[in-house]
Amino acid sequence: AQSVTQLDSHVSVSEGTPVLLRCNYSSSYSPSLFWYVQHPNKGLQLLLKYTSAATLVKGINGFEAEFKKSETSFHLTKPSAHMSDAAEYFCVVSLFSGTYKYIFGTGTRLKVLA
């Protein structure tokens, strides 16, 4: 069965320091993986996705994620945090079984300190 585990429910970083949000997945075959961001009172926005073309995926706003099959991980990183990055981040795995189904992690709330 497909599942995702986000290892940290809350992460705090200082502005200008690196961001690391961790995600591990479970999948019986090569998965599609996504990171979505949700700002307060806003809808979910796609940050980036992995679909086996390249293990290092670059997304919007300077975020990137690396797919590591040996570690079943898909961690999200950014070299330098900005105040506007404060939001909830969701790791998502999809499976295709006649149609696409998307399974969400429990989310990581990122706080950026001035």
Added chain:
Amino acid sequence: EAGVAQSPRYKIIEKRQSVAFWCNPISGHATLYWYQQILGQGPKLLIQFQNNGVVDDSQLPKDRFSAERLKGVDSTLKIQPAKLEDSAVYLCASSLVAARPLAPTNEKLFFGSGTQLSVL
């Protein structure tokens, strides 16, 4: 392009009352999803439509929740009667229909802004 439209944006009701939410997906998107997001949790799929047919409603509390997508375009989700634990954000999402796996670049899920429901 226009995004996924949802209304209302906020709703406050008392327990045992009824409420309905509306969603209009992106034009051409045949697959529509309703998710429930309780505070502090990730979105949970309630029901998934492909055109006007239900693909998955295994997590929909059918004694009180119902959903329809009569013409394969917009959809309504109803709760009757509401309980306190139904307080959540209800998210609608849409994607391209796929009889077989899409080309990777085409696999995307687009979300509306959600309806925040408070049951008092």
